[in-house]
Amino acid sequence: MKNKWVRLAICILVGAIIWMLPVPQGVKVQAWHLLAIFVATILGFILQPFSIGVLTFMGLTVSMLSGVLKPSEALGGFSSGVVWLIVSAFMFSRGFVKSGLGQRIAYLLMKRFGDSSLKLGYTLVFTNLMVSPAIPSNTARAGGIFFPIVRSLAEVFDSRPGPTARKIGAFLIQVAYHGDNIACPITLTAMAGNVLVVTFAAKVVGVTLTWGLWAMAAIVPGIVASIVVPYFIYKYYPPEMKKTPEAKPAAIAALAKMGPMKIQEKVLTGVFITAILGWATSQFTGLDATVVAMAAVCIMLLTGVLTWDDIISEKPAWDAFVWMGGIYGLADCLARLGLFSALAQKVTVILHGVHWMVALAVVTLIYVYSTYAFASGVAHITAMYPVFLTVAVTAGAPPVLAALWLAYCSGLYQGLTHYASGPSAIFFAGGYVDQGTWWRIGFLVMLLNLLIWGTIGSLWWKVLGLY
Numbered sequence: 001m002k003n004k005w006v007r008l009a010i011c012i013l014v015g016a017i018i019w020m021l022p023v024p025q026g027v028k029v030q031a032w033h034l035l036a037i038f039v040a041t042i043l044g045f046i047l048q049p050f051s052i053g054v055l056t057f058m059g060l061t062v063s064m065l066s067g068v069l070k071p072s073e074a075l076g077g078f079s080s081g082v083v084w085l086i087v088s089a090f091m092f093s094r095g096f097v098k099s100g101l102g103q104r105i106a107y108l109l110m111k112r113f114g115d116s117s118l119k120l121g122y123t124l125v126f127t128n129l130m131v132s133p134a135i136p137s138n139t140a141r142a143g144g145i146f147f148p149i150v151r152s153l154a155e156v157f158d159s160r161p162g163p164t165a166r167k168i169g170a171f172l173i174q175v176a177y178h179g180d181n182i183a184c185p186i187t188l189t190a191m192a193g194n195v196l197v198v199t200f201a202a203k204v205v206g207v208t209l210t211w212g213l214w215a216m217a218a219i220v221p222g223i224v225a226s227i228v229v230p231y232f233i234y235k236y237y238p239p240e241m242k243k244t245p246e247a248k249p250a251a252i253a254a255l256a257k258m259g260p261m262k263i264q265e266k267v268l269t270g271v272f273i274t275a276i277l278g279w280a281t282s283q284f285t286g287l288d289a290t291v292v293a294m295a296a297v298c299i300m301l302l303t304g305v306l307t308w309d310d311i312i313s314e315k316p317a318w319d320a321f322v323w324m325g326g327i328y329g330l331a332d333c334l335a336r337l338g339l340f341s342a343l344a345q346k347v348t349v350i351l352h353g354v355h356w357m358v359a360l361a362v363v364t365l366i367y368v369y370s371t372y373a374f375a376s377g378v379a380h381i382t383a384m385y386p387v388f389l390t391v392a393v394t395a396g397a398p399p400v401l402a403a404l405w406l407a408y409c410s411g412l413y414q415g416l417t418h419y420a421s422g423p424s425a426i427f428f429a430g431g432y433v434d435q436g437t438w439w440r441i442g443f444l445v446m447l448l449n450l451l452i453w454g455t456i457g458s459l460w461w462k463v464l465g466l467y
Helices: 002-020 029-047 052-065 081-099 101-113 117-134 138-156 169-183 192-205 211-236 247-258 263-280 289-302 308-312 315-336 339-350 356-373 377-394 399-415 422-429 435-464
Strands: none
Touching (some): 002 029, 029 052, 029 315, 029 339, 029 356, 029 435, 052 315, 081 101, 081 138, 081 289, 081 308, 081 315, 101 117, 101 138, 101 247, 101 263, 117 138, 117 211, 138 169, 138 263, 138 289, 138 422, 169 422, 169 435, 192 377, 192 399, 211 399, 211 435, 263 289, 315 377, 315 422, 339 356, 339 377, 356 377, 356 399, 356 435, 377 399, 399 422, 399 435
16 A cells, blocks of 8 residues: 555655646647646656546545646546447447357357467458448447457457456457557558548648548558458467367357357347448448447347346446546547647757758657557547648658658557557457557657658659659
């Protein structure tokens, strides 16, 4: 307990020091004080004196007690559609587990690809890659489709959060999660934030990014990353179960024992397919991904696939709701107060006269690692992409190259933290991987992605004539 209070004191001290430092020119006092609270909260996530839910609750309370934010501002994150999409994704997972459909899909995958954990990992990554162009919400895709399957696969192998997590579950969680982050930048329609990028590129630097140009430029580094990253995770964070020759016959026997699909499985299959169609056609129907997911949960409740007791007892969902909603609210207020725009203006002054390649590299690093201060990929893109794209082009970077490169980073950087995006919160809240490991693997995978996309990607873009 004493150690916990020491770590909490360190967080408070760091926040207090930032609070009392002179406010930089061009930064609002309110934004600077909110930054102090935010940094103290994030440092708490790292040192972990208490759970992240407790720390987030404290950060929100301090922001209101100090008068930095009004209650409506501090608590605004809980009205975010992304946060409710995360909750709905957990309910999808609950339905998959309760009905047995997730277990059936897991056994089918085991039957076909189950003789090694690495092969299962690649199956998840490339399946995600294939469906990603049709589902423009990475939170819906990862949480509604792949997290339930990964969770079911892990449980089939008797790998659960806790002592058995490293058996295979933790590995599959990381591979599926980072595979989704790689799928996001490969096609324009794989992530909602990509549409924002297209809009900003056109308005800020007059660049038109078509679906074909986007995919053509991304396909080579994207495929290489999809091959290299899972293998890196397999070596760096290996599962205890590597070869599973008994998996295929066991899966065949288990499927025979399960028999034909039960009525609840059939209902959930219909709901699942309908949700996928809803997500895939959202750009035509105008239906938000969150609305589609919540409607699907309603159908599950009405048909008995889930009960209200199932909803209120899904602890990871409501835990994620509290800390993700809180962090989202604080980060969103920081962006709206103009803190990051002020930072970008200072970077522009510093990079004056620097060669465009050096400038683009510096801008990339700041753009990527500033995601530690954001709890939403869309919020980060909205606040930072147009500003840093302007900085890069002003420094002499080719507009199309700069627009695409920062766009691709916008998907890849979402693997850095457990709160950087909707999928981050969903997979992390599954409980298979501790926060320190999550951040460490995320940092290393991001470096690996920057290396792959920055070298192989650069050569490919040269061939395409982008610079």
